[in-house]
Amino acid sequence: MTPPDAAWENAILAAGLFAVDPAGLGGVSLRASAGPVRDRWLALLRGVLPPETPLRRVPCHVEDSRLLGGLDLPATLQAGRPVVERGILAEADGGVVVLAMAERLSPHMAGRLAGVLDHGTVRLERDGFARTLPANVGMVALDEGADEDEATPEALLDRFAFHIDLGGIAAGATAQSEIPADDIAAARDLLPWVAASDDVLDALCGTAQALGIASIRAPLLALRAACAAAALAGRDEVIEDDATLAARLVFSSRATAMPPAEPPQPPAPEPEPPAECPPDDSPQSENRPLDDVILEAVRAAIPDHLLERLQAEAASRTKSASGRGGAEQSAKTHGRPAGVRRATPAPGLRLNLIETLRAAAPWQKLRRRDGDTDPSRIRVMRDDFRITRLKQRSRTTTIFVVDASGSSASERLAEAKGAVELLLADCYVRRDEVALLAFRGKDAELLLPPTRSLVRAKRSLAGLPGGGGTPLAAGIDAAAALADAIRRRGGTPALVILTDGRANIARGGAAGRAAAEADALDAARSIRGASFKALVIDTSARPEPAARRLADAMAAPYLPLPRADAGAISRSIRAAQAPSLRP
Incomplete structure (x- = not known):
């Protein structure tokens, strides 16, 4: 198993690389319960991000209108025309979004977040308007799941470069060296000029295949991490150390197969060199293929019994609705909010007043009668009524x-x-x-x-x-x-x-x-x-x-x-x- 000191050092390295390229690396899945270790890592990340970088926190059951954006109700009623309000993702453009209790994200919400990571934009088509807003963000998913069936949705994990587990790290083991914020700022400026050779990409792809990693995103994320590592070291070209570090951080938590280690081969007898030619002791004579070096580094970083646990978690995540309380189903009178729908108010249904007013607001100018100029009077039609949809888990x-x-x-x-x-x-x-x-x-x-x-x-x-x-x-x-x-x-x-x-x-x-x-x-x-x-x-x-x-x-x-x-x-x-x- 990875020692706690080494695990915390890896967590620091992942935070530094993520701070260099948040949108390019997608995100970080941080599996840990609330406590000083997780707070220490989040404080470390905030400390290395440039001061102007937006940092927003997303609650678990946030509404779509607040997350993605929608109609600004007070401004719309005052102006008499639709006024668009930016959501949390658009507000965090160029920065980082922290997802609270990511293990409880619904598939619907995970799909929306995955779409934002893929396209870097938020597309709004609702309440009588259509807008496209930039949202190039990186995400930090706080995963507090205690069981294998409580985990960040796979749609997001596949798009996150780093999967960090802080569960085995004690609070006293977090006093490690940190990355200076000035180095992060310099690496961000250098990152667009960093290049990687085809050999590096081939080695990363070959390593991912040898470890049983099927997703094509994994080697691409590892390549972005290698470029970030080179930029952080002040280089404009990815070298072996950068690729090895990136593969160790990105692949070790994704491995589903352990390639057998090659048995050591006895050295072949070499003829005695001539007296006038001394033996070559330079490191180049012992060079090995790059993919072998990367694979060995990743194999050494995989903790004991991790493969069995990952396979069990993958099996549990393929279920349509996992959970200790049974399948999720619709409810009328109680449960957690799960969006809104158009419906006529009736006994047992919960009227969503804000969404009803938001649906009616764009049409107030057309609904006013001649001579009626009172902006405080809102005319609501039958089609404007919105009902809160509720979900609950059956036992x-x-x-x-x-x-x-x-x-x-x-x-x-x-x-x-x-x-x-x-x-x-x-x-x-x-x-x-x-x-x-x-x-x-x-x-x-x-x-x-x-x-x-x-x-x-x-x-x-x-x-x-x-x-x-x-x-x-x-x-x-x-x-x-x-x-x-x-x-x-x-x-x-x-x-x-x-x-x-x-x-x-x-x-x-x-x-x-x-x-x-x-x-x-x-x-x-x-x-x-x-x-x-x-x-x-x-x-x-x-x-x-x-x-x-x-x-x-x-x-x-x-x-x-x-x-x-x-x-x-x-x-x-x-x-x-x-x-x-x-x-």
Whole structure:
């Protein structure tokens, strides 16, 4: 793992390069909780930026009109014509924007910010006017996410040159040398004249490919960082040290593959040089290809176990709506603001007075009657009304469906009980609700309705008996009915089915393996038709084809488990559940 002193030194270097070329480097993702270490880095950045550089802070739930710009309502009402007000991004043109709580940015807002980074402009087309305002900015995303599924949106991370994690740095380890502000100002003046050879670009691209970095933006950002490093050193040409530093800062947090280190080759025997020609001890005789030097530097900078964590975070970011509280959905009376829409006021809808007046303001001159010159009277029409849109996260309810029949109880029920108990505790930590449903004999029984009480869940699980037939279809039908009821109440259900898949009791209660398996597959297809998230855990001693067919019928991931203890089963289920079940 990178030592804290080295990590803080890298953070200082990234701040210096970003201060030289904020718009060219896109931004910095600063993952750290609020505290002295993060404040120290932000103060360092403010200290090295030129005094005239705009620096603006963007709240997490800022409105579009304040972020991008819009109609200046008081000026418009006074002038009787649309007057455009610049937003935060346009105000920060040529400077830096600090995004607070970036891990909570919505995909909609992340897309707008990504568009500004790509084009360097803000395009306004609303309230009866169209404007294009310059917005060449760099961004600092303050990421306070505590879990892997809480992170700055990928659309912004891909456009940021530096991803800095200050989590392992103590406050006492931040007393390092700083970069003089005069050097930053001189580097800014020199930057337009810095050039890089084709060999540098080829080496950066080759290194990115070797590290499994698919985005083309990464080597381009590394090239901009190398030019900034050369300018900061007072050079007008990128050299090996500049490219190595840039690759280490840009690539080490993006790597998804670790190329194997080449084994050392024994030196080939060299003939004795003639007496009149002394051996050449200059460094040029030991020169290596530039891409090898850069790759070795980046490999040394990648912390231990970082690749596994990055791959897990990438998997969690591909989900349409991650989060511990379930999927995000519209709400009428409560939730967080998510924009406005045109609508007629009605009970249960929240009128947005400011946006309503902003929609009506451009048309006041046309709506005034003859002889009416009172500018304080505002005429609002039905089409002007704007309603605040609200969003809220639904609560996730994990439904554990446990096979307590004789075939399962004789082999795996004890291990399954222990695994479910560990998973129940995991759901409790995520503030999810849990439900427990068991099937045995001829029917299924809801042992625990949806609850957040861990004590009740453990008590119900401990009293679960085993033995009897396997009414698998009845268990799946009961789980589907419970999931449907949860969805109707606005929740997000997720099913975890632990069974060996060997059904022998049909829906009507009659014994017969063929009919029971047909009913079970029919019930599984109903899960697929209802689009419920599900996971099938094969609890037999060896992979059971019947459980595989069941998972295929409901389009659910299939996880066969060898004989193991409860802890091993729980770890396997959590690994499969994380990218599959969370909505």
